[in-house]
Amino acid sequence: MVARKLLLKRQTWAAAEPDKEAKRIGLGCGPDDLAVYQGATAPLPSGIPTYTVEILNVSPSGCSLSDVHLACGWFSSARLINPHLFRRLAYDDCLVNDGQPILPAQSLSFQYANSFQYPLSVSYVTCN
Template sequence: MGCFRNTAAVLVVVSTLVMACQGRRLLSENDKEPTIIDPNTCSMEQVAVYQSPVRPLPSGIPSYEAQIINRCGTCTLYNVHLACGDFASTELIDPNIFRRVERNDCIVNNGGPFGPGEAVVFQYSNTFSYPLRVSSVDCH
């Protein structure tokens, strides 16, 4: 099952990058209507956030996998922050990968570089999934 999930994640990343490289219409997380996103322009819209349920913990607590993907073809991102409400997990998440800084502010990859096409993936567990939305990003 884990191998299939990794294969599915790779397919999502590859198809997203192919669409971005072809300059096709992508739906930005902040827009209701499709907009053209230049695959080489650094912006918050180049960061995709996906979540899906995974196998619950033995205690029965639901678990989720989150993927944060840099869709920019040439940009390195830094200080990627997500609006995350009161995010908490019953299982420890490596704080260098994802952590809550304060209420409604979580940081990805400890604020470090996030290269073109790179994905940060982590699992968390709680009785419900948290809405995660990109709130800010720095670009180089």
């Protein structure tokens, strides 16, 4: 009977939006299926450090992930970032890929420039 209770239990993965609920396709589909990596790259000619971010759908069950939001603080960049790829909506809420699905094994990457590296982590995702 434990399995039945687990199926009936609903989970949300929205820290900033607790009333939003993620759609599940299978066990394990959720924010852990999205990997966010970043590292330092060559600085701008002005000397401002730059960082490359890679966002990768690592879902083992083949889920597409959409409406992806990252916790990003007051994220800003001295280097222009395509707003369809990554943009800050509000404090600690950045939207990835304009909310469109990130397919299984698909990765997105961009570079930003700032005097320090922003910690980025998944705060919300919808499983398709």
